[in-house]
Amino acid sequence: MKELSNLWKMWTIYQCALILMLQGIYEVLADCTCFPKHPQQHFCESDFVIKATAKALDIALPNDSNITYAQLMDLPTEVINSANKVWKLKISHVFKGKSFLFPGISVQVYTPLFDGRCGVNHIQENKPYVIMGNLETDGKLTFDFCNWHRKWEELTARQKKGFRNTYKDNCSCHVHTCGIGSICGEREKQFVNNCDWDPFNGACYNKHATCVLRRKDKGCEWNYPIDQKDCVFPMR
Structure with a gap:
């Protein structure tokens, strides 16, 4: 009976150790979450x-x-x-x-x-x-x-141009991730310096579009090559 009791204690200790180890592994594996953003x-x-x-x-x-x-x-x-x-x-x-x-x-x-x-x-x-x-x-x-x-x-020509100058030149514009907690188009109506970007339908915007400052009214809008107009469609 004493041996059985010792075995039970050892099994309990083993289970506790296994649970703690798995919790540690879970913490290591399960914590990384990234909010989608345009480049x-x-x-x-x-x-x-x-x-x-x-x-x-x-x-x-x-x-x-x-x-x-x-x-x-x-x-x-x-x-x-x-x-x-x-x-x-x-x-x-x-x-x-x-x-x-x-x-x-x-x-x-x-x-x-x-x-x-x-x-x-x-x-x-x-x-x-x-x-x-x-x-x-x-x-x-x-x-x-x-x-x-x-x-x-792997970068497109438009992305490379963005890294060289157009992203930096237009940091006064804000690319707002919509479709997650907000309806696409809402912030563009409220804030003139916003370009809404839908991560669920925004692959072409990632590759080919830049949110640029309009000279006429200092607002911001999407700009993309004319040959990509069939790929990049209005977000609104």
């Missing part, structure tokens, strides 16, 4: 926008010491959850953030370690990407899965 709005809200090539990937603890995956697994869960991946990027062009970034330099950009914390895991080395992110108060460059990052070769 122009991503650009205007970012501290830096660069064209860069990934050269290496490390893991860093909160004290900035590098560590291997094998070493990391021996540390407390709280430390593991606060660790970051560090992408080493070689910058070829700076679209935004020219006061602290320069073409030709290599930088370290931090992202959360786990996918569930919105960490960026999948960047192909030696392929140029457009990467957007933030400059933290401690001087670190950070980005996560919700920050816009795409291979340069």
